[in-house]
Each structure stands twice: as structure tokens, then as C-alpha cells.
Amino acid sequence: MSTAAAAPRRTPVCIIGAGPAGLLLARLLRLSGIESVVLERRSREHVARRVRAGLLEQGTVQTLRTAGVGARLDREGLEHHGFRWRLPDGSAHRMPFAELCGASVWMYGQQEVVKDLLAAHTAEQSLYFGVEDVRIAELRPDGALVRCTLDGRLTEIACDFVAGCDGFHGVSRPAVPAGELTGHRLDHPVAWLGVLAAAPPLSPELIYAVSDRGFALQSMRSPTVSRLYLSVPPGEGVDHRTDAEIRQELDRRLTGGAGTLPTGPILERVLVPLRSFVAEPMQYRRLFLVGDAAHIVPPSAAKGLNLAVADARLLAEALDGWYAHGRRELLDGYSATALRRAWQGQEFSAAMTALLHPTPQESAFDRRLRGARFERLLSSTAEATAFAEQYTGLARR
Numbered sequence: 001m002s003t004a005a006a007a008p009r010r011t012p013v014c015i016i017g018a019g020p021a022g023l024l025l026a027r028l029l030r031l032s033g034i035e036s037v038v039l040e041r042r043s044r045e046h047v048a049r050r051v052r053a054g055l056l057e058q059g060t061v062q063t064l065r066t067a068g069v070g071a072r073l074d075r076e077g078l079e080h081h082g083f084r085w086r087l088p089d090g091s092a093h094r095m096p097f098a099e100l101c102g103a104s105v106w107m108y109g110q111q112e113v114v115k116d117l118l119a120a121h122t123a124e125q126s127l128y129f130g131v132e133d134v135r136i137a138e139l140r141p142d143g144a145l146v147r148c149t150l151d152g153r154l155t156e157i158a159c160d161f162v163a164g165c166d167g168f169h170g171v172s173r174p175a176v177p178a179g180e181l182t183g184h185r186l187d188h189p190v191a192w193l194g195v196l197a198a199a200p201p202l203s204p205e206l207i208y209a210v211s212d213r214g215f216a217l218q219s220m221r222s223p224t225v226s227r228l229y230l231s232v233p234p235g236e237g238v239d240h241r242t243d244a245e246i247r248q249e250l251d252r253r254l255t256g257g258a259g260t261l262p263t264g265p266i267l268e269r270v271l272v273p274l275r276s277f278v279a280e281p282m283q284y285r286r287l288f289l290v291g292d293a294a295h296i297v298p299p300s301a302a303k304g305l306n307l308a309v310a311d312a313r314l315l316a317e318a319l320d321g322w323y324a325h326g327r328r329e330l331l332d333g334y335s336a337t338a339l340r341r342a343w344q345g346q347e348f349s350a351a352m353t354a355l356l357h358p359t360p361q362e363s364a365f366d367r368r369l370r371g372a373r374f375e376r377l378l379s380s381t382a383e384a385t386a387f388a389e390q391y392t393g394l395a396r397r
């Protein structure tokens with residue numbers, strides 16, 4: 001339940017969803033002097049606790065600094081200049097992406113970004129949690145009407161624009177009439193079991209381990225908390241393996257069974273399906289789709305959060321153009337610009353997914369092809385540089 005005052009009956013921008021996309025959009029609009037109302041279904045505590053991705057591209061970090069929420073990230077975020085590949089023959093190879101393309105990435109959990117955005121919200125801003133039955137009741141060429149249940153009362157909010165920041169399962173995308181929007185979807189025949197462990201990471205840099213047993217990733221959230229992933233068959237339940245089995249499998253894939261993976265209690269686990277989806281266009285009348293509401297990527301290249309941040313920034317600039325200068329070109333161009341970046345993100349995420357995972361029926365021929373791709377990546381500076389550019393940021397314009 002929200003304890004804040006009753007929502008205004010009219011606002012320039014109604015934002016549905018308080019994930020990173022919705023909160024950042026509200027913050028950037030506020031800095032431009034544009035009011036908004038944010039309607040979130042879950043509680044504030046739930047939103048701030050949700051552990052998700054944790055790799056921020058340089059462009060994302062710059063956007064967060066511009067939004068005035070970069071201070072803790074600059075203090076506590078871990079700047080990385082490279083990662084390691086571990087290949088099926090047990091060999092290790094460093095990918096020095098910063099040296100190759102001049103850009104770093106930062107390890108800083110998505111929930112920390114969300115906490116910083118929540119902390120930056122000022123009292124007079126309209127941010128409502130526990131809002132039920134959010135529905136876009138009218139979507140006209142010149143405005144919209146959003147209905148919801150707020151503190152048990154039916155509430156109507158008239159607005160100029162709706163920002164659909166409500167994730168893949170939200171209500172915004174389905175509000176677009178059938179036939180106006182095309183969904184492109186690709187399901188990958190594998191899932192990731194992710195764990196957060198109270199243990200220092202095996203190495204200070206990420207390790208992407210490709211082995212005959214499957215894929216494993218060693219990542220981290222801090223010097224004492226590891227984030228680890230195992231590829232698992234898509235039908236496997238989140239509780240299928242015991243903690244000891246998960247640790248043993250991670251150790252086999254990441255160290256070849258050397259027993260050197262630091263151990264510590266598993267704090268939480270999550271099953272992540274590997275899915276790709278894009279909705280085109282990302283705008284219908286006065287509704288703009290932002291982040292996961294418009295597109296999702298498999299986690300392989302950690303692009304989801306970065307694409308969401310890039311969308312929010314683009315829409316904030318477009319709305320600023322509209323309100324401050326009466327210009328509509330940026331709004332009209334939002335979908336095309338955001339989709340160009342989203343498809344770049346899709347392409348790299350799909351390529352990375354194919355590189356990291358044997359398919360269930362992988363033939364010896366397919367395995368050799370993946371080996372050849374790795375060899376090219378490890379022996380050609382041009383190839384490695386192109387990879388490094390995509391890994392560290394599609395957000396450059």
C-alpha cells in the first residue's frame with residue numbers, strides 16, 4: 001500500500017513501473033523540470049531487493065552520473081578492464097577489452113542502481129508503490145488516461161504521455177491494439193541457474209567458462225559476494241540441485257575440478273530463461289515502451305539493464321525536446337533510434353549465447369565451428385576489438 005498523498009489527477013507523463021527504466025526516466029525528467037507520476041505494482045522493499053544483472057557499460061555509468069546518482073557507484077562499483085575465457089581444453093585467455101577499445105565496464109548490482117534512484121527521489125515527487133489494476137484506459141493521438149487502484153480507491157490520471165516501463169509481463173505492451181505491434185521472439189534451448197554466494201570471487205575479473213559439461217560464469221557484486229551462473233537444461237527446476245551439487249558443478253566447469261572455487265553460503269538462487277524478444281514499433285500514439293517492456297535479451301552479454309537505461313535516456317531527451325522547445329522530431333524518432341540499438345544488443349547477445357553454449361544436439365562439426373570462432377577471437381586483434389566494442393557498450397552514439 002502507498003502511504004503517500006493522493007495521486008494528482010493530471011500529470012504530463014505517467015510512468016508505469018518502477019524498475020531501473022521507470023525510476024531513471026522519472027529522475028531525468030525531474031532534472032529537466034518535467035513532472036511525472038510513477039505507478040508501481042510491487043512494494044518499495046521488493047523493488048529495492050530484486051537481484052538481477054550487475055554489469056554496467058561505460059555509457060550507462062555516464063548516464064547515471066548525469067542523473068546525479070553516480071556517487072555510490074563511483075565509490076563501491078568495481079571497474080573492470082578485462083575478463084577471462086576458460087575453454088574446453090582448460091586453457092585460460094584474457095580478453096583485455098579496455099586496452100582494445102578504451103572502454104571499461106563496472107560491476108554494480110541492478111538493485112543498487114534502483115536503491116540509488118529511490119534515494120534520489122524527493123518527497124514532492126509522485127512515486128506510488130503497491131498500486132493495483134493499472135490499466136491504460138484511453139490512448140488517443142493527443143493524450144491518455146490511466147486507471148488504477150491506489151490505496152484502495154479507483155484513481156484516474158490524465159496525461160500527455162504514458163511511458164510503459166513495466167517489464168516483459170506488464171500491461172503497457174498489451175494495451176497496443178492487435179495489428180499495430182509485431183513481437184519477434186527467439187527461445188534458446190538452455191537456461192541459467194544463478195546463485196549469489198557469500199564468498200569472494202575466484203578471480204577479480206569475470207570468468208566465462210565453456211566446457212564439455214556446459215557453461216559457467218563467475219561474476220561478483222563485491223569483493224566478498226560472488227554471482228555465479230551454470231547453464232542448465234531449460235526444464236530444470238530451481239530446486240533441482242542441492243547447494244553442494246551446485247558448488248561442485250561450478251567448480252568443475254570453472255576450475256576443472258581443482259576444488260579452488262571459494263565456498264560460502266548460497267544466499268539466493270534464480271532460474272533465468274534464455275529468451276530474446278523485440279516489440280516493433282516501441283511507440284503507439286502517446287504510449288512509449290521502455291526497457292524490458294519492449295525487448296528482452298538472454299543474460300549472456302548482460303545487455304538488458306544497459307538497453308533499458310539507454311531507452312530511458314533517449315525518451316527523457318525526446319520529452320525534454322517536446323516540453324522545453326516544442327519540438328517533436330525526437331519523440332517521432334524514438335522508436336526507430338531505440339530499435340536500432342535494441343537490435344544491435346540482440347545480435348550481440350545471440351552471438352554470445354551461441355558462443356558460450358553447446359546446443360543439445362551439437363555435432364562434432366558444430367563443436368569445431370565454435371572452436372574456430374574462439375580461435376579467431378583470440379588470435380585476431382581486429383576481431384577481438386570488434387568484440388570488445390560490443391561487450392563494453394552499444395550505448396555510444
Ligand code: APR
Pocket residue numbers: 016017018019020021022039040041042047052053110131134165166167168169170171290291292293304305306308
Ligand atoms: N503495474 C505497475 N507496475 C508493474 C506492472 C503493472 N501492471 N507490471 C510490472 N510492473 C513493474 C514491475 O514490478 C517492475 O518493478 O514494472 C517494473 C519493471 O521493471 P523491470 O522488470 O526491472 O524492467 P526495466 O525497468 O525495463 O529494467 C530492465 O530488468 O529484467 C531486467 O535484465 C533486465 O536488467 C534489465 C532490467
Ligand code: PHB
Pocket residue numbers: 052053054055206217219220227299300301302
Ligand atoms: C552478472 O554479474 O550478473 C553478469 C555479468 C556478466 C554477464 C552476465 C551476468 O555476461
